Amino acid sequence: MGKKIASLEDAPADAALIRRIIASGGHECVTFTESRKLLLALRNACFDLLLLDWSMPDLSGREVLAWVRTHLDRRVPVMFLSGRDAEQDIIGALAAGADDYMVKPVRPAELSARVECLLRRAYPAVQSPHAPLRLGEYAFDCAMRTATCNGHPVCLTPKEFDLAVLLFRNEGRIVTRDHITAAVWGREISSLSRTIDTHVSRVRSKLGLQASQALRLTPVYTHGYRLERIERAAA
Template sequence: MRIASVEDDPSQAAQIRQLLEEAGFTCTSFATGSDFLRALRDQVFDLLVIDWQLPDMSGYEVVNWVRQHAGRLPPILFLTSRIDESDIVAGLAVGADDYLAKPVRPAEFVARVRALLRRAYPAVPHDDQLLRQGRYVVDARRRSITLSGAPVELSPREFDLALFLFRNIGRLLSREVIEQAVWGRAMEAGSRTLDTHISRLRIKLEMRPDNGVRLMSVYSHGYRFEEASTLAAGQPDA
């Protein structure tokens, strides 16, 4: 599991990193909120540990940005030296999953991290981790997809969308259902975010009948991801 720590105090950042790495996690430290948000452009983390008081922006702003752009995952644990109830409520209301008062108590800190990870990523049956459809193999645990044995490079969000489609093959999925599942929220009216990601998946995964699948748009509703063999012969792609 990869964890990001956003903490500007060097000694506390080192302590957090040491505790997490000793517990078997990979931890990357960021000294400012802006450094962390830039890293999110091309890095994926399974859990975030965010200090509530940062030099360039508040932890509140960081958590709010993450929830607006990444949805309900990853889980967020915020650390604070301010224990007023109003501050704690504000942090949880904006999207943090748990909080811990400073100074960090090592055993409790690691226990909170493990509890958040268990809740966010519950164990699933092995059969649900490895999906086979047509010429595709989707490995949910390794977050990888192969087509005819060759790996396909996808962004983290593209993989989340592809995994959701493969897990719901044959179902008519509304735009709102897909957006809530993948982004954690419904997009604003007129947003092309979902359509852009769908278009990229069509190209990268070569979604066509000779590979065993077909992704169809359903006017004014959403999408249906189908086994190619279940569709009427000659029906055009959307």
């Protein structure tokens, strides 16, 4: 399945080239010509990879990276595409949290290979939908559609089971409301509906995630929900 990639690039020719390269790999590329517009978009939408130019007319790519690493899932890969080729710039960007750095001019085959490498690393191959799932004291038999906590059965409705498995398979990542809707219900749900929130509340209660010593399920404002390890959240 193709990924959604954000490109921060104010040079029209480079932006068009990057979009063509990303599209040729089967992914969607959204171009932002201003850093602030990208930051606004990141508050309401999720991207699987960020490609950042360093020199922008408003905020620099380094400033965008700092915001991303503070506010978003740290496993979202970030790659710089920049004309700055000084060794200290490259080292500084990587030390600040970038996952890769490519000096312009953009070389299509190399960029495509680097993008695919980052995506493979960040999003390992999806397991079979019937593969068993175990995380901490929780276990899900996806073939028999049963759940246990510390070996004790947990009674979940079909939709609650699908929602729980989706959240547990994406532990540590933000699962958007749109993703939940498509994966669990397979249809659109009105933005005014409380269906998702009601089911999340039931899953949290039945699995004891509000009292678990290892995991917690929390809302992420304007995005969706995230199941996270408490020790990771504290760190």
